[in-house]
Amino acid sequence: MTIWATGLSAERSGRTILHSTDVVIRSGERVGLVGASGSGKSTLGHALIDTLQAQGQSVAHVPQSPDEALDPLRSLAFHWAEAERALGMKPDPTRQAELFTALRIEGGNLRKRPWGWSRGMQQRFVIAMALIGAPDLLVMDEPTSALDPIVAAGTMDLLDRYLQDRQTALLLVTHDLGLAARRVSRLMVMEDGRIVEDAPTHQVLSAPETRAAKSLCAHRNWLELPC
Amino acid sequence: MLNVDGVCVKRGGKPTLQGVSMSIAPSRTLAVVGESGAGKSTLIGAILGMIPCAAGTITWNDAPVRRCKPALVMQEPRSAFNPRLCLRRSVMEPLVAQGIAVDAAHLAALCQGLEISADLLDRRPSQVSIGQAQRVGILRALIASPPLVLFDEPLSALDAVTQKHTARLIADLQQNVGFAALIVTHDLGYAAAFADDIAVLRAGRIEELTTAQDFVTAPQSAYGHTLRDAAFALGALEQVA
Numbered sequence: 088m089t090i091w092a093t094g095l096s097a098e099r100s101g102r103t104i105l106h107s108t109d110v111v112i113r114s115g116e117r118v119g120l121v122g123a124s125g126s127g128k129s130t131l132g133h134a135l136i137d138t139l140q141a142q143g144q145s146v147a148h149v150p151q152s153p154d155e156a157l158d159p160l161r162s163l164a165f166h167w168a169e170a171e172r173a174l175g176m177k178p179d180p181t182r183q184a185e186l187f188t189a190l191r192i193e194g195g196n197l198r199k200r201p202w203g204w205s206r207g208m209q210q211r212f213v214i215a216m217a218l219i220g221a222p223d224l225l226v227m228d229e230p231t232s233a234l235d236p237i238v239a240a241g242t243m244d245l246l247d248r249y250l251q252d253r254q255t256a257l258l259l260v261t262h263d264l265g266l267a268a269r270r271v272s273r274l275m276v277m278e279d280g281r282i283v284e285d286a287p288t289h290q291v292l293s294a295p296e297t298r299a300a301k302s303l304c305a306h307r308n309w310l311e312l313p314c
Numbered sequence: 315m316l317n318v319d320g321v322c323v324k325r326g327g328k329p330t331l332q333g334v335s336m337s338i339a340p341s342r343t344l345a346v347v348g349e350s351g352a353g354k355s356t357l358i359g360a361i362l363g364m365i366p367c368a369a370g371t372i373t374w375n376d377a378p379v380r381r382c383k384p385a386l387v388m389q390e391p392r393s394a395f396n397p398r399l400c401l402r403r404s405v406m407e408p409l410v411a412q413g414i415a416v417d418a419a420h421l422a423a424l425c426q427g428l429e430i431s432a433d434l435l436d437r438r439p440s441q442v443s444i445g446q447a448q449r450v451g452i453l454r455a456l457i458a459s460p461p462l463v464l465f466d467e468p469l470s471a472l473d474a475v476t477q478k479h480t481a482r483l484i485a486d487l488q489q490n491v492g493f494a495a496l497i498v499t500h501d502l503g504y505a506a507a508f509a510d511d512i513a514v515l516r517a518g519r520i521e522e523l524t525t526a527q528d529f530v531t532a533p534q535s536a537y538g539h540t541l542r543d544a545a546f547a548l549g550a551l552e553q554v555a
Contacts, residue, residue: 124444124473206350231548232470235349235500237540240547262473265503265549306478308552309503310530 088114088223090144090256095134097127097280105130105280112224115254119267119288121303122277131277132226132260139224146224147217152233153209156216157201163212164197167219174220186215189249190242207238214246221255228260243270264303268292276300315339316361316379316462316494321370323353323360323518330356332518334370340461341488343495345505345526347541348515354498357515358464361496362386374462382462383412385455389467391447395439401450402435408458421457427487428453445476452484456491465497469504477501481508502541503550506530514538 090112097105105127112118122128132148139146150156157166171178187193190211192204201209210233217225231239247270250257261267267274267288274291276284278299284291295301316338323331331353338344346354359365361372363380374382385408388394395404409416425432428449439447448468455463468484469477485508488495499505505512505526512529514521514537522534530551533539545551 123475236502236544236548236550237349240544244547262475263549264474267549269547269549302475306475307549309478309501309507309550310552 088144088254090114090139090146090224092135092138092142095131095138097130097134103280105134108134108282110135110275112256112258114223115250115256116273117250117257117271118259119264119271119274120258120260120277121262121264121267121274122299123302124262126277126299127280128260128262128277129228130280131282132228132258135258136226144224145220145222146226147220147222149210149214149217149225149227149230151229153201153206153213154233156213157209159201162198162200163195163204166201166212167197167216170216170219176220182219183215186218186249190215190245205238207234207242210234210238211242211245214242218249218255221253223254224256224258225250226258226260229262230259231266232263264292264307268307274300276303315375316496317371317373317376318357318361319371319373321357321360321372322368323356323365324368325356325365329368330518331360331367334515334518334520336513336520336523338462338494338496340494341492342511343485343488343497343509344511344513345497345499345509346513346515347499347502347505348521349500351517352515353518354515355466356518358386358466358496358498361464379462383408383458383460384462384464385458385460387448387451387455387463387465387468390471391444391451392439392442394451395447397439400436400438401442401447404439405435405450405454405457408454412458414458420459423490424453424456424487427490428483445472445480448472448480449483452480452487456487456493459491460493462494462496465495465499467499468497469499469501477504484508501550502545506545506551514541 093109095108120128136146136148192208192211195204195208259267259271272288274288275282276299283297284300291300295304318336321331321334348354360367361379372379430449430453469480481504509526512526513523516537522538524534533542
Protein backbone atom coordinates (compact mmCIF):
# COMPACT_ATOMS: atom_id res chain seq x y z
CA MET A 88 0.00 0.00 0.00
CA THR A 89 1.46 3.34 -1.04
CA ILE A 90 1.85 5.84 1.78
CA TRP A 91 1.04 9.40 0.93
CA ALA A 92 0.57 12.63 2.81
CA THR A 93 0.27 16.12 1.39
CA GLY A 94 0.67 19.62 2.74
CA LEU A 95 2.58 18.67 5.87
CA SER A 96 3.73 21.78 7.69
CA ALA A 97 4.60 22.97 11.19
CA GLU A 98 5.17 26.20 13.07
CA ARG A 99 6.86 26.92 16.39
CA SER A 100 6.60 30.26 18.16
CA GLY A 101 5.19 31.82 14.99
CA ARG A 102 8.12 30.61 12.90
CA THR A 103 7.63 28.06 10.12
CA ILE A 104 9.88 25.09 10.87
CA LEU A 105 8.36 22.82 8.22
CA HIS A 106 7.22 24.30 4.93
CA SER A 107 4.36 22.63 3.06
CA THR A 108 5.71 19.20 2.10
CA ASP A 109 4.31 16.18 0.28
CA VAL A 110 5.58 12.68 1.02
CA VAL A 111 4.94 9.55 -1.03
CA ILE A 112 6.49 6.22 -0.03
CA ARG A 113 5.82 3.08 -2.04
CA SER A 114 4.89 -0.21 -0.40
CA GLY A 115 7.97 -1.86 1.07
CA GLU A 116 10.23 1.04 0.10
CA ARG A 117 13.15 2.03 2.34
CA VAL A 118 13.64 5.75 2.53
CA GLY A 119 16.16 7.80 4.47
CA LEU A 120 15.25 11.27 5.73
CA VAL A 121 18.59 12.98 6.29
CA GLY A 122 19.78 16.45 7.21
CA ALA A 123 21.72 18.43 9.77
CA SER A 124 20.43 19.16 13.28
CA GLY A 125 17.55 21.62 13.09
CA SER A 126 16.82 20.95 9.41
CA GLY A 127 13.32 19.75 10.31
CA LYS A 128 13.64 16.02 9.71
CA SER A 129 12.23 14.89 13.06
CA THR A 130 9.43 17.47 12.72
CA LEU A 131 8.55 16.05 9.31
CA GLY A 132 8.67 12.52 10.75
CA HIS A 133 6.20 13.47 13.49
CA ALA A 134 3.95 15.44 11.12
CA LEU A 135 3.87 12.45 8.79
CA ILE A 136 2.95 10.05 11.61
CA ASP A 137 0.17 12.35 12.87
CA THR A 138 -1.28 12.88 9.41
CA LEU A 139 -1.17 9.20 8.45
CA GLN A 140 -2.83 8.21 11.72
CA ALA A 141 -5.54 10.82 11.14
CA GLN A 142 -6.06 9.35 7.66
CA GLY A 143 -6.46 5.90 9.20
CA GLN A 144 -3.26 4.53 7.70
CA SER A 145 -1.20 2.09 9.70
CA VAL A 146 2.05 3.65 10.84
CA ALA A 147 4.35 2.88 13.76
CA HIS A 148 7.12 4.91 15.36
CA VAL A 149 10.36 3.81 17.01
CA PRO A 150 11.91 6.68 18.98
CA GLN A 151 15.61 7.40 19.35
CA SER A 152 15.91 5.93 22.81
CA PRO A 153 13.91 3.11 24.43
CA ASP A 154 13.55 5.42 27.47
CA GLU A 155 11.08 7.48 25.43
CA ALA A 156 8.87 4.44 24.77
CA LEU A 157 8.99 2.48 28.01
CA ASP A 158 7.65 3.33 31.46
CA PRO A 159 10.34 2.35 33.99
CA LEU A 160 7.72 1.40 36.58
CA ARG A 161 5.80 -1.04 34.35
CA SER A 162 6.75 -4.56 33.34
CA LEU A 163 7.49 -5.35 29.71
CA ALA A 164 4.46 -7.66 29.69
CA PHE A 165 2.32 -4.64 30.62
CA HIS A 166 3.78 -2.62 27.74
CA TRP A 167 3.09 -5.44 25.29
CA ALA A 168 -0.51 -5.89 26.47
CA GLU A 169 -1.06 -2.13 26.32
CA ALA A 170 0.25 -1.99 22.74
CA GLU A 171 -2.10 -4.83 21.73
CA ARG A 172 -5.05 -3.11 23.41
CA ALA A 173 -4.25 0.18 21.68
CA LEU A 174 -4.51 -1.58 18.34
CA GLY A 175 -7.75 -3.29 19.37
CA MET A 176 -6.07 -6.69 19.18
CA LYS A 177 -6.61 -9.70 21.40
CA PRO A 178 -3.52 -11.17 23.06
CA ASP A 179 -1.73 -13.12 20.34
CA PRO A 180 1.12 -15.27 21.73
CA THR A 181 1.95 -16.62 18.26
CA ARG A 182 2.53 -13.14 16.85
CA GLN A 183 4.56 -12.24 19.93
CA ALA A 184 6.73 -15.34 19.58
CA GLU A 185 7.26 -14.65 15.87
CA LEU A 186 8.42 -11.05 16.49
CA PHE A 187 10.55 -11.96 19.49
CA THR A 188 12.27 -14.69 17.51
CA ALA A 189 12.86 -12.36 14.55
CA LEU A 190 14.44 -9.77 16.83
CA ARG A 191 16.19 -12.36 19.04
CA ILE A 192 14.66 -11.36 22.34
CA GLU A 193 12.77 -14.62 22.81
CA GLY A 194 14.75 -15.41 25.98
CA GLY A 195 13.82 -12.16 27.73
CA ASN A 196 11.77 -12.23 30.92
CA LEU A 197 8.65 -10.13 30.30
CA ARG A 198 7.89 -9.88 34.00
CA LYS A 199 10.90 -7.61 34.40
CA ARG A 200 10.76 -3.86 34.11
CA PRO A 201 12.62 -2.22 31.20
CA TRP A 202 15.78 -1.65 33.18
CA GLY A 203 16.00 -5.39 33.85
CA TRP A 204 16.91 -5.78 30.18
CA SER A 205 19.97 -4.44 28.35
CA ARG A 206 19.44 -1.30 26.27
CA GLY A 207 19.89 -3.27 23.07
CA MET A 208 17.15 -5.69 24.11
CA GLN A 209 14.92 -2.80 25.18
CA GLN A 210 15.31 -1.19 21.76
CA ARG A 211 14.48 -4.48 20.02
CA PHE A 212 11.44 -4.86 22.28
CA VAL A 213 10.28 -1.37 21.24
CA ILE A 214 10.76 -2.32 17.56
CA ALA A 215 8.80 -5.54 18.13
CA MET A 216 5.99 -3.51 19.76
CA ALA A 217 5.95 -1.19 16.76
CA LEU A 218 5.55 -4.18 14.44
CA ILE A 219 2.65 -5.85 16.35
CA GLY A 220 -0.01 -4.43 14.06
CA ALA A 221 1.98 -5.15 10.84
CA PRO A 222 2.11 -1.44 9.96
CA ASP A 223 2.41 -0.21 6.39
CA LEU A 224 5.15 2.19 7.47
CA LEU A 225 7.74 2.06 10.24
CA VAL A 226 9.29 5.43 11.13
CA MET A 227 12.59 5.13 13.00
CA ASP A 228 14.18 8.25 14.48
CA GLU A 229 17.97 7.87 14.92
CA PRO A 230 17.44 4.23 15.93
CA THR A 231 21.10 3.41 16.54
CA SER A 232 22.43 6.49 18.29
CA ALA A 233 21.54 5.29 21.80
CA LEU A 234 23.14 1.88 21.24
CA ASP A 235 26.65 0.49 21.09
CA PRO A 236 27.85 -0.17 17.55
CA ILE A 237 27.74 -3.96 17.81
CA VAL A 238 24.21 -3.95 19.26
CA ALA A 239 23.08 -1.27 16.79
CA ALA A 240 24.41 -3.14 13.75
CA GLY A 241 22.85 -6.40 14.98
CA THR A 242 19.48 -4.72 15.55
CA MET A 243 19.45 -3.13 12.09
CA ASP A 244 20.43 -6.44 10.46
CA LEU A 245 17.62 -8.30 12.24
CA LEU A 246 15.12 -5.63 11.26
CA ASP A 247 16.34 -5.68 7.65
CA ARG A 248 15.79 -9.42 7.49
CA TYR A 249 12.33 -9.14 9.04
CA LEU A 250 11.22 -6.38 6.70
CA GLN A 251 12.70 -8.03 3.61
CA ASP A 252 9.84 -10.44 3.05
CA ARG A 253 7.11 -8.06 4.07
CA GLN A 254 5.63 -5.00 2.47
CA THR A 255 6.39 -2.73 5.42
CA ALA A 256 7.96 0.51 4.26
CA LEU A 257 10.73 2.06 6.36
CA LEU A 258 11.46 5.75 6.93
CA LEU A 259 14.84 6.12 8.60
CA VAL A 260 15.27 9.59 10.10
CA THR A 261 18.95 10.29 10.72
CA HIS A 262 21.72 12.89 10.53
CA ASP A 263 24.11 10.13 9.57
CA LEU A 264 24.35 9.69 5.82
CA GLY A 265 26.79 6.83 6.31
CA LEU A 266 24.13 4.84 8.16
CA ALA A 267 21.35 5.76 5.72
CA ALA A 268 23.51 4.87 2.72
CA ARG A 269 23.81 1.32 4.05
CA ARG A 270 20.14 0.82 4.74
CA VAL A 271 17.88 2.67 2.29
CA SER A 272 17.34 2.85 -1.45
CA ARG A 273 16.06 6.42 -1.58
CA LEU A 274 17.15 9.57 0.22
CA MET A 275 15.19 12.69 1.05
CA VAL A 276 17.57 15.49 2.09
CA MET A 277 16.21 18.25 4.32
CA GLU A 278 17.40 21.79 4.88
CA ASP A 279 15.64 24.70 6.59
CA GLY A 280 12.32 22.86 6.86
CA ARG A 281 12.17 21.74 3.23
CA ILE A 282 13.00 18.59 1.30
CA VAL A 283 15.63 19.97 -1.05
CA GLU A 284 16.60 16.73 -2.74
CA ASP A 285 14.75 13.45 -3.25
CA ALA A 286 16.47 10.79 -5.30
CA PRO A 287 17.77 7.21 -5.27
CA THR A 288 20.55 6.73 -2.72
CA HIS A 289 23.25 5.97 -5.29
CA GLN A 290 22.36 9.14 -7.20
CA VAL A 291 22.58 11.38 -4.12
CA LEU A 292 25.88 9.79 -3.12
CA SER A 293 27.46 10.00 -6.57
CA ALA A 294 26.05 13.31 -7.77
CA PRO A 295 24.54 15.41 -4.96
CA GLU A 296 22.87 18.50 -6.37
CA THR A 297 22.06 20.73 -3.43
CA ARG A 298 24.32 22.38 -0.87
CA ALA A 299 22.84 20.28 1.96
CA ALA A 300 23.35 16.99 0.10
CA LYS A 301 26.87 17.98 -0.94
CA SER A 302 27.75 18.81 2.66
CA LEU A 303 26.35 15.49 3.93
CA CYS A 304 28.18 13.56 1.20
CA ALA A 305 31.46 15.37 1.87
CA HIS A 306 31.18 14.44 5.55
CA ARG A 307 29.87 10.93 5.04
CA ASN A 308 33.08 9.05 5.57
CA TRP A 309 35.45 9.73 8.47
CA LEU A 310 38.45 8.51 6.53
CA GLU A 311 37.86 10.67 3.47
CA LEU A 312 37.11 14.07 4.96
CA PRO A 313 37.68 17.18 2.87
CA CYS A 314 40.63 19.25 4.05
CA MET B 315 53.94 11.55 28.84
CA LEU B 316 50.92 9.85 30.38
CA ASN B 317 51.64 6.42 31.78
CA VAL B 318 48.84 4.17 32.97
CA ASP B 319 50.39 1.05 34.45
CA GLY B 320 48.47 -2.00 35.62
CA VAL B 321 45.50 -0.01 36.88
CA CYS B 322 42.71 -1.88 38.68
CA VAL B 323 39.54 -0.18 39.87
CA LYS B 324 36.79 -1.74 41.96
CA ARG B 325 33.34 -0.23 42.30
CA GLY B 326 30.82 -1.74 44.65
CA GLY B 327 33.21 -4.65 45.19
CA LYS B 328 33.23 -5.50 41.48
CA PRO B 329 36.32 -5.00 39.31
CA THR B 330 35.58 -2.40 36.61
CA LEU B 331 39.16 -1.99 35.40
CA GLN B 332 41.61 -4.87 35.51
CA GLY B 333 45.30 -4.41 34.78
CA VAL B 334 44.87 -1.55 32.31
CA SER B 335 48.13 -0.18 30.90
CA MET B 336 48.66 2.43 28.20
CA SER B 337 50.74 5.51 27.49
CA ILE B 338 50.24 8.69 25.48
CA ALA B 339 53.07 10.98 24.40
CA PRO B 340 52.60 14.76 23.88
CA SER B 341 50.84 15.60 20.59
CA ARG B 342 49.58 12.01 20.30
CA THR B 343 46.00 10.79 20.48
CA LEU B 344 44.79 7.52 21.93
CA ALA B 345 41.16 6.53 21.35
CA VAL B 346 39.55 4.14 23.83
CA VAL B 347 36.65 2.26 22.28
CA GLY B 348 34.30 -0.39 23.63
CA GLU B 349 30.70 -1.06 24.56
CA SER B 350 28.76 0.57 27.39
CA GLY B 351 29.94 -0.73 30.75
CA ALA B 352 33.37 -1.67 29.40
CA GLY B 353 34.99 0.81 31.81
CA LYS B 354 35.72 3.71 29.44
CA SER B 355 34.36 6.46 31.68
CA THR B 356 35.82 4.76 34.78
CA LEU B 357 39.22 5.03 33.11
CA ILE B 358 38.73 8.78 32.65
CA GLY B 359 37.64 9.10 36.30
CA ALA B 360 40.71 7.16 37.42
CA ILE B 361 43.09 9.31 35.35
CA LEU B 362 41.53 12.48 36.76
CA GLY B 363 41.90 11.08 40.28
CA MET B 364 38.16 11.17 40.90
CA ILE B 365 37.98 7.37 41.21
CA PRO B 366 40.61 5.67 43.41
CA CYS B 367 42.70 2.86 41.94
CA ALA B 368 42.85 -0.44 43.84
CA ALA B 369 46.19 -1.17 42.18
CA GLY B 370 48.55 0.28 39.57
CA THR B 371 49.83 3.79 38.94
CA ILE B 372 48.85 6.71 36.72
CA THR B 373 51.55 9.31 36.14
CA TRP B 374 52.40 12.25 33.91
CA ASN B 375 56.17 12.52 33.42
CA ASP B 376 56.67 10.25 36.46
CA ALA B 377 54.69 12.58 38.76
CA PRO B 378 51.10 12.11 39.94
CA VAL B 379 48.85 13.00 37.03
CA ARG B 380 46.83 15.63 38.89
CA ARG B 381 49.91 17.87 39.07
CA CYS B 382 49.74 18.41 35.31
CA LYS B 383 46.13 19.64 35.75
CA PRO B 384 44.54 17.58 32.98
CA ALA B 385 41.38 18.96 31.37
CA LEU B 386 38.15 17.19 30.52
CA VAL B 387 35.73 17.76 27.64
CA MET B 388 32.35 16.27 28.45
CA GLN B 389 29.74 14.57 26.30
CA GLU B 390 26.79 16.92 26.86
CA PRO B 391 28.14 20.38 26.12
CA ARG B 392 25.25 22.48 27.36
CA SER B 393 24.88 20.69 30.67
CA ALA B 394 28.63 21.05 31.23
CA PHE B 395 28.17 24.79 31.88
CA ASN B 396 26.47 26.70 34.65
CA PRO B 397 23.20 27.75 32.94
CA ARG B 398 23.05 31.04 34.89
CA LEU B 399 26.48 32.29 33.89
CA CYS B 400 27.57 33.65 30.55
CA LEU B 401 29.95 31.31 28.78
CA ARG B 402 32.90 33.68 29.23
CA ARG B 403 32.80 33.28 33.02
CA SER B 404 32.64 29.50 32.75
CA VAL B 405 35.53 29.51 30.28
CA MET B 406 37.68 31.53 32.70
CA GLU B 407 37.03 29.17 35.63
CA PRO B 408 40.13 26.99 35.11
CA LEU B 409 42.30 30.13 35.10
CA VAL B 410 40.66 31.46 38.26
CA ALA B 411 40.98 28.07 39.97
CA GLN B 412 44.67 27.83 39.11
CA GLY B 413 45.41 31.52 39.77
CA ILE B 414 46.61 32.15 36.22
CA ALA B 415 46.19 35.54 34.54
CA VAL B 416 44.23 35.68 31.28
CA ASP B 417 46.51 35.72 28.26
CA ALA B 418 44.49 37.68 25.71
CA ALA B 419 46.61 36.54 22.76
CA HIS B 420 46.26 32.88 23.78
CA LEU B 421 42.48 33.27 24.21
CA ALA B 422 42.18 35.00 20.84
CA ALA B 423 44.22 32.27 19.12
CA LEU B 424 42.09 29.51 20.67
CA CYS B 425 38.85 31.32 19.75
CA GLN B 426 40.06 31.68 16.19
CA GLY B 427 41.06 28.01 16.03
CA LEU B 428 37.67 26.95 17.39
CA GLU B 429 35.70 29.45 15.28
CA ILE B 430 34.27 31.15 18.36
CA SER B 431 33.28 34.79 17.93
CA ALA B 432 33.72 37.21 20.84
CA ASP B 433 29.97 37.79 21.21
CA LEU B 434 29.32 34.06 21.55
CA LEU B 435 31.11 34.05 24.90
CA ASP B 436 28.72 36.70 26.23
CA ARG B 437 25.74 34.39 25.79
CA ARG B 438 24.39 31.79 28.17
CA PRO B 439 24.53 28.04 27.40
CA SER B 440 20.86 27.99 26.39
CA GLN B 441 21.45 30.74 23.81
CA VAL B 442 23.94 28.84 21.68
CA SER B 443 23.67 25.76 19.48
CA ILE B 444 24.92 22.44 20.77
CA GLY B 445 27.83 22.51 18.33
CA GLN B 446 28.83 26.00 19.50
CA ALA B 447 28.53 24.90 23.13
CA GLN B 448 30.86 21.98 22.55
CA ARG B 449 33.44 24.25 20.87
CA VAL B 450 33.27 26.52 23.94
CA GLY B 451 33.67 23.39 26.10
CA ILE B 452 36.88 22.62 24.23
CA LEU B 453 37.99 26.25 24.67
CA ARG B 454 37.49 25.96 28.43
CA ALA B 455 39.48 22.72 28.48
CA LEU B 456 42.41 24.31 26.62
CA ILE B 457 42.42 27.80 28.18
CA ALA B 458 44.95 26.90 30.90
CA SER B 459 47.17 25.07 28.37
CA PRO B 460 47.00 21.60 29.95
CA PRO B 461 49.47 19.06 28.57
CA LEU B 462 46.80 16.33 28.75
CA VAL B 463 43.18 16.62 27.62
CA LEU B 464 40.59 13.89 28.14
CA PHE B 465 37.58 13.81 25.82
CA ASP B 466 34.54 11.77 26.95
CA GLU B 467 32.41 11.13 23.85
CA PRO B 468 33.05 14.70 22.69
CA LEU B 469 31.09 14.45 19.44
CA SER B 470 28.19 12.12 20.15
CA ALA B 471 25.71 14.94 20.84
CA LEU B 472 26.50 16.61 17.49
CA ASP B 473 25.17 15.89 14.00
CA ALA B 474 27.32 14.09 11.44
CA VAL B 475 28.61 17.19 9.64
CA THR B 476 29.29 19.17 12.85
CA GLN B 477 31.02 16.10 14.32
CA LYS B 478 33.54 15.97 11.54
CA HIS B 479 34.08 19.72 11.48
CA THR B 480 34.70 19.78 15.27
CA ALA B 481 37.02 16.78 15.06
CA ARG B 482 39.08 18.63 12.49
CA LEU B 483 39.28 21.75 14.71
CA ILE B 484 40.45 19.63 17.67
CA ALA B 485 43.10 17.94 15.55
CA ASP B 486 44.39 21.24 14.13
CA LEU B 487 44.59 22.76 17.62
CA GLN B 488 46.40 19.73 18.91
CA GLN B 489 48.97 20.12 16.16
CA ASN B 490 49.55 23.75 17.16
CA VAL B 491 49.40 23.35 20.93
CA GLY B 492 50.83 19.85 21.33
CA PHE B 493 48.65 18.39 24.10
CA ALA B 494 48.28 14.65 24.56
CA ALA B 495 44.69 13.52 23.99
CA LEU B 496 42.73 10.56 25.27
CA ILE B 497 39.40 10.22 23.49
CA VAL B 498 36.70 7.90 24.76
CA THR B 499 34.28 7.17 21.95
CA HIS B 500 32.02 4.48 20.59
CA ASP B 501 32.47 5.88 17.09
CA LEU B 502 35.13 3.79 15.41
CA GLY B 503 35.07 6.05 12.36
CA TYR B 504 36.18 8.99 14.48
CA ALA B 505 38.79 6.88 16.27
CA ALA B 506 40.19 5.52 13.01
CA ALA B 507 40.36 8.93 11.34
CA PHE B 508 41.76 11.06 14.15
CA ALA B 509 43.59 8.86 16.68
CA ASP B 510 47.13 7.58 16.37
CA ASP B 511 46.38 4.49 18.45
CA ILE B 512 43.22 2.63 19.44
CA ALA B 513 42.69 0.70 22.68
CA VAL B 514 39.75 -1.69 22.74
CA LEU B 515 38.33 -2.01 26.24
CA ARG B 516 36.05 -4.89 27.13
CA ALA B 517 34.77 -5.79 30.59
CA GLY B 518 37.49 -3.67 32.18
CA ARG B 519 40.40 -5.19 30.28
CA ILE B 520 42.35 -3.96 27.26
CA GLU B 521 41.44 -6.43 24.54
CA GLU B 522 43.90 -4.92 22.10
CA LEU B 523 46.02 -1.80 21.70
CA THR B 524 47.19 -1.06 18.21
CA THR B 525 47.68 1.72 15.69
CA ALA B 526 44.48 3.10 14.20
CA GLN B 527 45.53 2.03 10.73
CA ASP B 528 46.22 -1.56 11.80
CA PHE B 529 42.92 -1.68 13.64
CA VAL B 530 40.95 -0.80 10.50
CA THR B 531 42.79 -3.22 8.25
CA ALA B 532 43.50 -6.10 10.64
CA PRO B 533 42.18 -6.08 14.21
CA GLN B 534 44.16 -8.45 16.43
CA SER B 535 41.32 -9.80 18.58
CA ALA B 536 38.05 -11.50 17.71
CA TYR B 537 36.17 -8.80 19.60
CA GLY B 538 38.09 -6.11 17.69
CA HIS B 539 36.95 -7.78 14.46
CA THR B 540 33.32 -7.75 15.60
CA LEU B 541 33.59 -4.09 16.61
CA ARG B 542 35.16 -3.07 13.31
CA ASP B 543 32.61 -5.05 11.27
CA ALA B 544 29.78 -3.35 13.20
CA ALA B 545 31.28 0.01 12.20
CA PHE B 546 31.24 -1.16 8.57
CA ALA B 547 27.60 -2.30 8.90
CA LEU B 548 26.59 1.09 10.29
CA GLY B 549 28.47 3.03 7.64
CA ALA B 550 30.81 4.58 10.24
CA LEU B 551 33.71 3.06 8.33
CA GLU B 552 33.94 2.23 4.65
CA GLN B 553 35.12 -1.26 3.87
CA VAL B 554 38.57 -1.26 2.30
CA ALA B 555 38.49 -3.36 -0.84
